[in-house]
Amino acid sequence: TTYTSSSEAANDIFIFDQLKGKYGYKNKKECFEDRVNHRSEWYKMICDYNQEDKTKLAKNILKKTNCYVGMRDYDEFKKSKHLFDIIIYVDADERVTLKDNTFNIPKSESDIIIENNTTLKDFETKVIKFGKLIYSK
Numbered sequence: 270t271t272y273t274s275s276s277e278a279a280n281d282i283f284i285f286d287q288l289k290g291k292y293g294y295k296n297k298k299e300c301f302e303d304r305v306n307h308r309s310e311w312y313k314m315i316c317d318y319n320q321e322d323k324t325k326l327a328k329n330i331l332k333k334t335n336c337y338v339g340m341r342d343y344d345e346f347k348k349s350k351h352l353f354d355i356i357i358y359v360d361a362d363e364r365v366t367l368k369d370n371t372f373n374i375p376k377s378e379s380d381i382i383i384e385n386n387t388t389l390k391d392f393e394t395k396v397i398k399f400g401k402l403i404y405s406k
Contacts (some may be wrong), residue, residue, distance in 0.1 A: 270338035312371035323348035
């Protein structure tokens with residue numbers, strides 16, 4: 270399975286080009302690493318990119334990979350969910366509190382929920398178990 274996060278893809282496709290002058294980024298890696306300081310701006314830029322076609326970013330990601338990681342907008346999700354075989358929700362609600370409105374997809378829309386409210390090791394163990402389950406023959 271290959272994957273690309275929505276942030277990585279958006280950065281490669283258009284965000285770096287739009288923000289490099291504004292923030293003085295030297296390369297895409299620097300821009301990507303600073304996204305946590307501009308989460309609302311990135312969210313809005315992705316929403317704007319998808320304004321005419323809510324599936325635009327998802328389709329561009331799926332041209333290169335078979336897994337989309339990090340969709341955050343419910344309107345994008347509603348229009349794109351038919352593109353995916355399975356929807357996995359990673360729940361970190363007890364551990365992470367978003368200070369902005371950059372994620373609005375309800376858990377109830379997912380096929381599977383993987384809890385990520387304890388340690389990274391616990392989460393990795395769950396993901397590995399899930400991976401073995403779906404890839405076992």
